[in-house]
Amino acid sequence: xxxxxxxxxxxxxxxxxxxxxxxxxxxxxxxxxxxxxxxxxxxxxxxxxxxxxxxxxxxxxxxxxxxxxxxxxxxxxxxxxxxxxxxxxxxxxxxxxxxxxxxxxxxxxxxxxxxxxxxxxxxxxxxxxxxxxxxxxxxxxxxxxxxxxxxxxxxxxxxxxxxxxxxxxxxxxxxxxxxxxxxxxxxxxxxxxxxxxxxxxxxxxxxxxxxxxxxxxxxxx
Amino acid sequence: xxxxxxxxxxxxxxxxxxxxxxxxxxxxxxxxxxxxxxxxxxxxxxxxxxxxxxxxxxxxxxxxxxxxxxxxxxxxxxxxxxxxxxxxxxxxxxxxxxxxxxxxxxxxxxxxxxxxxxxxxxxxxxxxxxxxxxxxxxxxxxxxxxxxxxxxxxxxxxxxxxxxxxxxxxxxxxxxxxxxxxxxxxxxxxxxxxxxxxxxxxxxxxxxxxxxxxxxxxxxx
Numbered sequence: 001x002x003x004x005x006x007x008x009x010x011x012x013x014x015x016x017x018x019x020x021x022x023x024x025x026x027x028x029x030x031x032x033x034x035x036x037x038x039x040x041x042x043x044x045x046x047x048x049x050x051x052x053x054x055x056x057x058x059x060x061x062x063x064x065x066x067x068x069x070x071x072x073x074x075x076x077x078x079x080x081x082x083x084x085x086x087x088x089x090x091x092x093x094x095x096x097x098x099x100x101x102x103x104x105x106x107x108x109x110x111x112x113x114x115x116x117x118x119x120x121x122x123x124x125x126x127x128x129x130x131x132x133x134x135x136x137x138x139x140x141x142x143x144x145x146x147x148x149x150x151x152x153x154x155x156x157x158x159x160x161x162x163x164x165x166x167x168x169x170x171x172x173x174x175x176x177x178x179x180x181x182x183x184x185x186x187x188x189x190x191x192x193x194x195x196x197x198x199x200x201x202x203x204x205x206x207x208x209x210x211x212x213x214x215x216x217x218x219x220x221x
Numbered sequence: 222x223x224x225x226x227x228x229x230x231x232x233x234x235x236x237x238x239x240x241x242x243x244x245x246x247x248x249x250x251x252x253x254x255x256x257x258x259x260x261x262x263x264x265x266x267x268x269x270x271x272x273x274x275x276x277x278x279x280x281x282x283x284x285x286x287x288x289x290x291x292x293x294x295x296x297x298x299x300x301x302x303x304x305x306x307x308x309x310x311x312x313x314x315x316x317x318x319x320x321x322x323x324x325x326x327x328x329x330x331x332x333x334x335x336x337x338x339x340x341x342x343x344x345x346x347x348x349x350x351x352x353x354x355x356x357x358x359x360x361x362x363x364x365x366x367x368x369x370x371x372x373x374x375x376x377x378x379x380x381x382x383x384x385x386x387x388x389x390x391x392x393x394x395x396x397x398x399x400x401x402x403x404x405x406x407x408x409x410x411x412x413x414x415x416x417x418x419x420x421x422x423x424x425x426x427x428x429x430x431x432x433x434x435x436x437x438x439x440x441x442x
Contacts, residue, residue, distance in 0.1 A: 051367045052326055063311055067325070070317035077310035089298040090284055096291035103324065104288070105273055146272045 004029040004075065007049055008056035009036050010212035011120075013111055013171035015056045018071045020167040023203030025081035037124070069099055072164050084167070086158045094150055095158040098165035101146060102172055109139035110182070111172045118179040123215065133181060140176075141185050147173075148190055155197060162201070170198045175209060178218050225250040225296065228270055229277035230257050231433035232341075234332055234392035236277045239292045241388040244424030246302035258345070290320055293385050305388070307379045315371055316379040319386035322367060323393055330360035331403070332393045339400040344436065354402060361397075362406050368394075369411055376418060383422070391419045396430060399439050 004022055008015030010033050022029040034040040034055065042053045049057035050066040057066040058074070065071055076084040086092045113136030117128040147169065150157055157165040174195060176182035186192055198204050210217045225243055229236030231254050243250040255261040255276065263274045270278035271287040278287040279295070286292055297305045307313045334357030338349040368390065371378055378386040395416060397403035407413060419425050431438050 051363055051370075052322075054325075063314075065314050065318060067318045067321040069321050070314050073317050074310055074314040077313060089295055092298060093284075093286050093291050093295040096294050097286060097288045100288040100290050100324075101273075103321075104275075142272055149272075 002061040005032050005059040006030070006056050006071075007032045007034060007046065007058070009034050009041075011036070011209040012055055013115075013209075014054075014068045016171040016207050016209070016212070017068050017164075017168050018056055018058065018075060019207050020171065020203050021072045021075045021084060021164065023206060024084060024162065024167065024201075025075060025079050027075060027079045027081065068168075069103070069164075072099075072168065076164060082161075084162065084164045086161075086163060088159075091158045091163075095163045095165040098147065098150060098157045099168050101143065101150075102168050105139060105146070106143050106169070106172050109136040110143055110176055114140055114179055114181055115172070115175055118181070119175050119209070123213070137181055137185070140181070144185050144189060144191065151190055151194055153190075156194070162198075166194075166198060167203075170195070170204055174198070174204070175218075223282040226253050226280040227251070227277050227292075228253045228255060228267065228279070230255050230262075232257070232430040233276055234336075234430075235275075235289045237392040237428050237430070237433070238289050238385075238389050239277055239279065239296060240428050241392065241424050242293045242296045242305060242385065244427060245305060245383065245388065245422075246296060246300050248296060248300045248302065289389075290324070293320075293389065297385060303382075305383065305385045307382070307384060309380075312379045312384075316384045316386040319368065319371060319378045320389050322364065322371075323389050326360060326367070327364050327390070327393050330357040331364055331397055335361060335400055335402055336393070336396055339402070340396050340430070340439075344434070358402060358406070361402070365406050365410060365412065372411055372415055377415070383419075387415075387419060388424075391416070391425055395419070395425070396439075 004027055006015060006018050006029060008031065010031065019029065019031060034046070040046060041055055046057070047053055049064060056068060056071060058064065058071045065074060086095060113132045117133050121128050154160065156162050157169065173191065177186050177192065177195065208217065225248055227236060227239050227250060229252065231252065240250065240252060255267070261267060262276055267278070268274055270285060277289060277292060279285065279292045286295060307316060334353045338354050342349050375381065377383050378390065394412065398407050398413065398416070429438065
């Protein structure tokens with residue numbers, strides 16, 4: 001079987017999502033690692049794979065694809081293994097909704113502001129932008145509340161089985177409770193139980209940011 | 222059959238996409254119109270439908286949903302009528318890719334910068350931000366090139382039949398050639414033929430921005 005190749009920076013949440021999809025489906029893949037902070041994503045070699053210079057980009061034989069959601073859905077559709085998209089339209093709609101909440105609202109607040117300043121920058125000895133973190137608190141709280149409302153009493157966002165929604169959201173949320181601001185906004189949240197369920201999955205344990213970056217796992221805040 | 226209700230501002234490209242999906246599927250719907258520039262999208266009544274205060278939001282009986290992609294996919298999955306998602310995984314991947322190119326790259330450059338300043342603001346007598354337009358030219362050109370590459374020699378982005386990709390992209394691109402900057406970057410583009418094919422569809426003719434806003438149609442630049 002032709003192997004999936006994912007080009008991207010190890011530790012990136014957007015790169016992690018397709019790796020999680022491969023792990024959950026039992027699909028063989030290679031992560032073609034690009035270095036952080038070297039401008040590799042703007043090099044001509046990568047722009048040929050992704051004209052907007054983002055990560056990840058996928059190759060499957062001669063089929064090339066960029067955009068994380070498209071890659072995740074492709075791997076789910078094209079391979080055997082457990083379906084990661086619910087058959088019921090309403091359940092699938094909740095999955096789609098979470099995928100887009102992650103892109104539109106979680107990414108700028110939780111990922112780019114809180115995560116980047118509180119988790120990534122310290123690893124590289126870069127100073128945190130506390131103003132950016134402060135400005136992200138309210139939008140991040142809105143994300144947490146919106147995701148709690150969608151999760152409701154279910155085990156996973158789209159029902160009683162894991163879907164692409166969980167694999168996307170966990171890539172962006174699993175470090176949040178390790179930051180002071182995230183620990184505060186997630187105190188008592190049902191998302192903590194969901195995060196525990198997700199952390200028990202071999203796919204999630206194998207692809208943590210710290211493991212992908214060959215760093216020791218942090219303790220919870 | 223329970224009718225679809227779409228809450229949103231008439232003329233908004235993101236509101237147009239689910240209307241196009243309803244039209245193509247033959248699904249009965251009501252557009253619950255919100256006024257432009259009145260802050261209606263941040264009012265408690267709307268925040269109860271969409272906690273992030275964006276548009277559109279959908280109701281289908283007691284099922285409430287926000288996020289345009291999720292609404293479009295839901296209407297496609299939940300109703301009879303022509304399938305707007307290809308069965309082939311590679312074709313579906315091209316559809317998904319275009320949906321996300323629109324969200325990530327077309328929206329900030331073509332829609333929010335060029336379209337808002339060259340099309341929307343003049344309607345309301347607001348001064349254009351020429352710096353914002355100038356800054357959007359190169360990203361917009363990258364969008365046009367990326368979409369041309371995906372379209373290739375096909376009639377539509379995902380193959381020989383219209384898909385959600387076309388209905389999303391046409392909502393954001395159909396005014397572009399009416400702006401001086403857009404006319405320049407689209408000169409000779411195969412996207413012009415695609416736009417002509419799309420304009421011939423009754424769904425597209427019925428939902429133009431100008432028609433939704435009860436304004437006369439503009440002439441091409």
